[in-house]
Amino acid sequence: MIYKPYHYQAYASQWIIDRKKSALFLEMGMGKSVATLTAILELLYDYFDVAKVLVIAPLRVASTTWEEEVEKWDHLKELRISKVLGSEKQRIAALYKKADVYIVNRENVTWLVNWFDHDWPFDMVVIDELSSFKSSKAQRFKSLKKVRPFIKRLVGLTGTPAPNGLIDLWPQIYLLDGGERLGKTVTGYRERYFLPDKRNQMIIYTWKLKEGAEDTIYEKLSDICVSMKAKDYLELPERIDNVIPVELPKKAKEQYDQLEKELILSIEETDVLAGSAAVLANKLLQVANGAVYDEDGEMKHIHDEKIKALDELIEAASGKPMLVFYGYQHDKDRLLGHLKKLKPRLLQSDKDIKDWNQGKVQVLLAHPASAGHGLNLQTGGNIIIWFGLTWSLELYQQANARLWRQGQKQTVVIHHIIAKDTIDERVMQALEDKDVSQAALIEAVKARMNKYKEGTTNGSEPV
Incomplete structure (x- = not known):
């Protein structure tokens, strides 16, 4: 695909190129990855300013997103990617593969630093979700701090740099500039810009900004940090499908x-048991989601991969409200149990709608059939997650229209969690083609079943 950047994406790429240390605070869905990769490409092959790049990212993002961006855009095709993931043996092999960009999940940052020690080879480091380095006590922060002097260029990417307030900024900015702007220690940062807030005798739980401190902090960061909100750059209502x-x-x-x-x-x-194509299609969707009903109606657990992906989306949103659509009763039950610390709410009553629109609900769970015509949820949030897809194009469109509608003040981001090489992909394609019906999906399943039949000849296994 030919890359035609929006003006803010071109600006973001140039921001990185022009600065040895930089941060992009771009909201989800604004194309941080492709803008950063475009800058990396130019720094490698036009400016010859860097030789080896490391990207640190959440596991799912490290596994898929960055490589997929390279494969998606024509101008990035020459970038060689090596994913430093998996077992230690696999990670070591990936490190010694000839590549331009090496991608590691943040849980393995300490291992990586210890592996190279003083022979740190990466002259450029990109931290995807910089806010995951918001604790100065975390081992990943301490490890990266140790090799920071060997890093020529460092880029931090996040949509929410301070989800819990500006107190979270110090460790992130310290990794960028070594304390030049906000001070050498978190203690000094607190004393300079904050006052104790909630406390229990000598233990301080929260801090509040001193008068004028917020503007002072922003001013100190203005030369290396740029913040862009979707509503400022995208014509609304805009919709981004991921x-x-x-x-x-x-x-x-x-x-x-x-x-x-x-x-x-x-x-x-x-x-x-799946006695027909229609039943089979439903069972396959259930397995793709992570659980399935047996012949007695009992739920059988299969996997938690979609729940893990949901966790990462929730973390990346940093407290922003999310409307999560599920497909089956067992999906709902598992999500309610897994997310109980966030106090998820089921969309059941007018009170649920009112609380959502007033920002009192972080995770609202809904079946698409319960979120049809007439519900106005657009003032409560702008993020939709499809944990499990629906058969019905009408239900799909109406469910999305709860947030993607007139009166929405933000870009609506719609995430679809899709199990690879399963019926999920066929449903997603049909939704994109706007040709979803029970019949269409049954035909897709039948075609798959015929493949197995045609592949079996003379007692051989399916090909």
Whole structure:
């Protein structure tokens, strides 16, 4: 695909090129990754200013997003990517693969620093989700701080640099400038700009800004940090659709394939039966989501990959409200249990709608059939997550229209968590083609079933 950057994306790329240390505070969906990769490409091959780049990112983002961006855009095709993920043996092999950009998940930053020690090879480091380095006590911060003198260029990316207030900024900015702007220690930063707020005797739980401190902090950061909000740069109401791919664990994929091929799946001494194409399609969607009902109506757990992806989306949103659509009762039950610390709310009553629109609900769970015509939810948030897709194009469009509608003041970001190499991909494609119906999906399943039949000849295994 040919890259035609929006003016703010071109500005962001140039911002990185022009500064040895820089931060982009761009909201989700504004193209931070492609803007950063464009700058990396120029710094490598036009300016010859850097030789080896490290990207630190959340695990799912490290696994998929950056490589997919390179594959998506024509101008980035020459960038060589190596993902430093998996077992230690796999990570070591990836480190010694010839590449331009090496990608590591943030949990392995300490391992990486210890591995190279004083022979740190990366002259440019990009921290995707800089806010994940907001604790000066975290080991990942301490490790990166140790090798910071060996890093020629450092870029921080995040949509929410201070989710809990400006107290969170010091560690992030320290990694950029070594304390030049906000001081050498977090203690000094607090004393300079904050007053104790909530406390229990000598223990201080929260801090509040001194008068005029906020403007002073912003002014000190203005030469290296640029902040862009979607509403300032995108014509509203705007809609951004994202696909969040997840890969099923080996065992779960084997179970999925068995069900797809044999129309029966044995789990924990019970069977999941699919007697028709329609039933099979539903069962496959359930397995893709992470659980399935057996012949007795009991829920059987398969995997948690979609829940993990949801966790990362929630973390990246840093407290922004999210409307999460689920497909099955077991999806709802698992989500309610997993997210209980966030006090998720089910969309059931007028009070739920009122509380959502007043910003009192961080995670609102809804079945698309319960969020149809007439519900106005647009004042409560701008992020939708499809945990499990629906068969119905009408339900899909109406559910999205709860936030993507007149009166919405922000860009609506719609995430679709999709299990790779499953029926999810066919449903997603049909939704994009605006040709979703029960019949269309049944035909897709039948085509898949025929593939297995045609691939089996003379007693051989399916090809």
